[in-house]
Amino acid sequence: MSHIFTRRQMLTLLASQLGVLWLATQGFSQQSAKDRAMTSAESTVRVFSVEKDAYIAVEKISRSEAEWRKLLTPQQYHILREEGTERAFTGALLENKERGVYRCAGCGNDLYHSDHKYDSGSGWPSYYQAVAAENIITRSDRRLFMVRTELLCSRCDSHLGHVFSDGPPPTGERHCINSAALMFHPL
Numbered sequence: 532m533s534h535i536f537t538r539r540q541m542l543t544l545l546a547s548q549l550g551v552l553w554l555a556t557q558g559f560s561q562q563s564a565k566d567r568a569m570t571s572a573e574s575t576v577r578v579f580s581v582e583k584d585a586y587i588a589v590e591k592i593s594r595s596e597a598e599w600r601k602l603l604t605p606q607q608y609h610i611l612r613e614e615g616t617e618r619a620f621t622g623a624l625l626e627n628k629e630r631g632v633y634r635c636a637g638c639g640n641d642l643y644h645s646d647h648k649y650d651s652g653s654g655w656p657s658y659y660q661a662v663a664a665e666n667i668i669t670r671s672d673r674r675l676f677m678v679r680t681e682l683l684c685s686r687c688d689s690h691l692g693h694v695f696s697d698g699p700p701p702t703g704e705r706h707c708i709n710s711a712a713l714m715f716h717p718l
């Protein structure tokens with residue numbers, strides 16, 4: 532009758548099962564610690580730096596709306612945080628032809644190089660490509676009864692403008708960007 536457990540064997544079995552359960556719990560909490568470490572690693576973003584001519588890891592920017600309001604002008608806040616659009620032909624950087632890099636007004640992330648700026652006639656600064664695909668995020672925008680592709684900064688998720696497919700070669704893209712979403716840094 533070896534398959535029938537004695538009371539002692541039952542207790543031993545129960546203890547070992549509790550042990551397994553305890554180890555599983557430990558493993559779970561270790562997994563959670565690992566998850567937390569991964570979450571903190573995910574709070575950095577890999578972007579291209581024009582000045583360094585290399586990809587760099589920068590801290591992802593996450594601010595409360597109150598912090599954004601303190602940091603930005605009312606116009607910048609409206610464009611960057613409320614997906615607003617400045618009036619055509621009013622932006623300070625529309626006619627800028629200096630050599631340099633256009634950075635995000637919300638966080639300083641490099642967005643566009645003067646080499647890729649062109650006159651689209653639209654009334655907003657226009658570029659046929661970003662400094663790197665990693666520096667921007669695209670998102671479908673279905674407001675105003677149209678489907679457009681919205682452009683956001685990959686570091687701080689601020690709204691920049693929209694991208695259209697009527698741009699010049701080599702990309703055929705027109706990145707239509709609000710001047711107030713940009714800060715110009717001469718090179």
Ligand SMILES: [Zn+2]
Nearest residue numbers: 635638684687
């Ligand atoms: Zn930004």
